[in-house]
């Protein structure tokens with residue numbers, strides 16, 4: 001386990017550590033990468049809305065797109081609090097990773113079942129990441145992550161519960177060619193749990 005140098009939520013925006021040095025540069029890099037990931041998610045879900053097969057699915061994708069846009073907005077506000085603009089974060093701090101090039105090439109080819117499976121997996125991955133951010137030593141980020149986490153938990157239990165089960169059976173049926181239906185169901189149950 002990595003050793004912690006600073007306690008969770010121990011550093012505020014006006015701390016001298018945020019002005020320069022290694023702490024600031026690492027923080028800006030992590031925040032710029034997070035802002036980029038949220039923006040990619042916002043753009044991706046927005047593009048998927050017209051592909052939804054029905055009104056409920058369309059509403060659900062639009063809701064995810066709105067949430068991801070809020071996550072991006074919250075993250076760029078934290079960066080602005082550190083004196084870094086959206087452009088500067090993107091041009092000077094965000095990682096230029098090949099992953100995004102691949103994603104941009106693949107997304108236009110996605111079918112509805114790809115969207116369903118990715119949403120299952122990405123939702124849980126994002127949850128684990130945000131859970132990690134709630135332990136950040138940078139207090140504004142930890143507070144924002146806690147707010148996002150509360151929203152995600154509320155969203156998961158109330159709005160998506162019935163829709164998730166519809167997705168579960170839909171994906172299980174389509175996955176049966178690649179997995180046994182029991183295997184597909186176990187996979188999806190473990191994601192949904």
Ligand SMILES: [Fe+2]
Pocket residue numbers: 038041067068071126
């Ligand atoms: Fe997000």
